Amino acid sequence: MEHLLYFVKQLHGYAGKILYVNLLGMMLISFLEGMGIFLLLPLLGISGIMDINTGWSSHLGIIELLNELPKSVSLLVIMGAYVVLITGQSLIQRNLSLRDIKIHTGFISHVRLETYNALLHANWGFFIKKRKSDLINSLTGELGHVTTGSYVFLQFMTSMIFTLIQVGIALWLSVKLTLFVIGCGLAVSFFSRTFIKRASKVGNQSLEIGRNYIGGITDHFNGIKDIKSNMLEESRRNWLIDWSKQFARERFEAAKISANSQLYYKVSSSLIIAVFIYASVMLFHTQGQQLMLIILVFFRLWPRFQGIQTNLEQIATAIPAFKSLKELQNACRASREVKEESRGNNHVKPIHIEEYLECRDVSFRYNRNEEVCSLQDINLRIRSNQMTAVVGRSGAGKSTLIDILMGMLQPEKGQVLVDGVPLTGTNLLSLRKSISYVPQDPFLFNGSIRENLLMIDPDATEVQIWDALEFAASAEFVRKLPQGLDTLIGDRGIRLSGGERQRLVLARAILRKPSILILDEATSSLDTENEAKIQEALDRLQGKLTIIVIAHRLSTIRNADQVIVMDQGRIVQSGEFIQLAREKDGLFSTFLSNQFADSKAMAAT
Numbered sequence: 298m299e300h301l302l303y304f305v306k307q308l309h310g311y312a313g314k315i316l317y318v319n320l321l322g323m324m325l326i327s328f329l330e331g332m333g334i335f336l337l338l339p340l341l342g343i344s345g346i347m348d349i350n351t352g353w354s355s356h357l358g359i360i361e362l363l364n365e366l367p368k369s370v371s372l373l374v375i376m377g378a379y380v381v382l383i384t385g386q387s388l389i390q391r392n393l394s395l396r397d398i399k400i401h402t403g404f405i406s407h408v409r410l411e412t413y414n415a416l417l418h419a420n421w422g423f424f425i426k427k428r429k430s431d432l433i434n435s436l437t438g439e440l441g442h443v444t445t446g447s448y449v450f451l452q453f454m455t456s457m458i459f460t461l462i463q464v465g466i467a468l469w470l471s472v473k474l475t476l477f478v479i480g481c482g483l484a485v486s487f488f489s490r491t492f493i494k495r496a497s498k499v500g501n502q503s504l505e506i507g508r509n510y511i512g513g514i515t516d517h518f519n520g521i522k523d524i525k526s527n528m529l530e531e532s533r534r535n536w537l538i539d540w541s542k543q544f545a546r547e548r549f550e551a552a553k554i555s556a557n558s559q560l561y562y563k564v565s566s567s568l569i570i571a572v573f574i575y576a577s578v579m580l581f582h583t584q585g586q587q588l589m590l591i592i593l594v595f596f597r598l599w600p601r602f603q604g605i606q607t608n609l610e611q612i613a614t615a616i617p618a619f620k621s622l623k624e625l626q627n628a629c630r631a632s633r634e635v636k637e638e639s640r641g642n643n644h645v646k647p648i649h650i651e652e653y654l655e656c657r658d659v660s661f662r663y664n665r666n667e668e669v670c671s672l673q674d675i676n677l678r679i680r681s682n683q684m685t686a687v688v689g690r691s692g693a694g695k696s697t698l699i700d701i702l703m704g705m706l707q708p709e710k711g712q713v714l715v716d717g718v719p720l721t722g723t724n725l726l727s728l729r730k731s732i733s734y735v736p737q738d739p740f741l742f743n744g745s746i747r748e749n750l751l752m753i754d755p756d757a758t759e760v761q762i763w764d765a766l767e768f769a770a771s772a773e774f775v776r777k778l779p780q781g782l783d784t785l786i787g788d789r790g791i792r793l794s795g796g797e798r799q800r801l802v803l804a805r806a807i808l809r810k811p812s813i814l815i816l817d818e819a820t821s822s823l824d825t826e827n828e829a830k831i832q833e834a835l836d837r838l839q840g841k842l843t844i845i846v847i848a849h850r851l852s853t854i855r856n857a858d859q860v861i862v863m864d865q866g867r868i869v870q871s872g873e874f875i876q877l878a879r880e881k882d883g884l885f886s887t888f889l890s891n892q893f894a895d896s897k898a899m900a901a902t
């Protein structure tokens with residue numbers, strides 16, 4: 298309930314006064330509906346179905362007034378009033394429905410944007426702990442349930458208001474009978490609590506099943522090449538068959554709860570109505586027309602009671618989604634990269650490192666329950682406008698070190714400092730703004746080459762774009778493409794080769810005019826010719842910007858000012874290339890001899 302109230306509060310905060318206007322409108326509709334019922338009273342009298350000139354109804358002013366008019370005129374008055382009432386009610390209803398839709402869609406956009414915003418500002422540590430497909434599911438399926446849930450809540454409020462007004466009218470007609478029916482209604486609701494509990498349980502299952510589906514389908518498309526090449530189609534098909542069975546069971550369970558609840562409600566309603574009419578006639582000796590009116594009122598009221606019950610079940614089904622979305626928002630806020638409210642990234646100015654970027658006694662673990670650290674007691678200085686290379690075996694901690702240096706991950710112990718100032722809040726974003734990072738597995742958006750490049754700098758000129766492409770040894774292949782810069786490169790750039798993708802991402806990184814360029818195995822997919830071109834370009838940049846390179850091929854870091862050798866999360870050697878090459882007992886020397894042996898073997902074949 299607490300989670301529902303959270304979103305209802307948000308709905309209130311979002312819609313403000315409009316929500317009250319809508320609630321007032323709903324009351325007006327209920328009131329007009331009640332008035333419509335009253336019109337039946339004189340109609341029944343005029344048509345001769347019952348005598349309205351005796352008993353309590355004769356004291357109603359409107360009846361007295363109508364009695365004084367000729368029958369044809371009073372009939373016209375009643376029918377005219379009826380048409381006016383229904384027209385007025387329908388106009389208000391139409392207006393309210395449109396307003397409802399506006400509130401509803403606006404509110405959902407608001408929740409979607411808020412969740413997305415929270416996700417955008419969450420730190421990298423948050424994302425590496427989460428399953429990507431769960432996040433996708435939150436922004437699609439769960440958000441859909443929250444949408445329906447909040448809409449149903451609006452309907453629930455309408456039903457409650459309508460019911461209260463109708464109960465008020467019924468109380469005016471007969472206190473005893475109305476209290477009797479309300480008592481019965483409460484008893485029915487009390488015994489139907491079990492349906493709400495079961496609906497909530499099904500809601501949890503449905504959430505889990507939805508997550509599993511998105512998770513499985515995302516895995517499928519991420520790994521489609523492996524699935525096809527390893528002929529895993531059958532196992533994936535079996536996965537979907539199992540999932541479909543689970544889904545069918547869950548849907549059936551949900552439908553069963555709803556059908557059982559309706560059955561229970563209808564049977565108990567008929568019982569109550571039977572007992573009620575019997576009691577009215579035999580025990581309370583209610584007058585004919587009053588009884589007729591009460592019956593009319595309650596025939597309109599009971600479906601509302603049932604509607605309320607259905608609404609409560611639907612809300613209970615949606616509550617796990619409310620809870621999950623709220624927890625996601627809270628988790629994002631707790632992992633917010635910069636604690637203070639950011640006005641967006643555009644106002645952040647890039648930092649200029651005067652002397653060095655430093656790691657002081659840094660240790661880091663991905664999982665605090667594990668004993669082994671991915672980084673252990675790292676002390677390191679990266680000098681401004683110099684080239685630093687990081688080498689080490691796979692799993693040594695090179696990428697983790699880069700993530701720490703970029704402020705993507707926060708050290709568990711120790712500090713990262715920029716010119717002696719600890720990396721926190723605002724200077725973190727400034728540092729990030731001055732970095733261009735080319736990862737191992739470069740990412741391109743589904744769009745044209747031009748769109749992918751302009752994403753980083755929308756104001757870049759044609760000349761700047763081609764300069765960046767030249768730098769990254771990609772101008773030639775882009776020129777050869779039929780549509781040149783406007784060539785569509787497909788999902789994640791699938792229509793390009795691995796090497797072409799790497800070069801484009803490098804061009805994009807350069808277009809940003811960074812003061813720090815970080816390359817994480819950024820030339821690993823390149824042939825020797827293109828790698829040599831990029832090497833030359835990097836050599837030309839040396840001394841003009843700070844370059845950090847993770848490299849397996851040691852030939853590419855010959856000109857580095859400093860080489861850091863990592864092993865099992867620690868820095869085991871550091872110094873100039875030549876100096877390290879001379880330390881015969883060092884790990885770097887082993888790497889060099891291994892690579893030398895490899896290249897000799899290659900040359901021999």
Ligand SMILES: Nc1ncnc2c1ncn2[C@@H]1O[C@H](COP(=O)(O)OP(=O)(O)OP(=O)(O)O)[C@@H](O)[C@H]1O
Nearest residue numbers: 425663664671689690691692693694695696697698
């Ligand atoms: N997201 C993660 N969750 C848990 N452990 C991780 C995660 N990423 C890396 N690790 C662990 O941290 C250690 C260092 O990994 P890292 O990716 O930094 O190594 P690396 O030197 O960059 O390796 P490679 O050259 O293969 O990319 C490894 O033991 C790895 O298993």
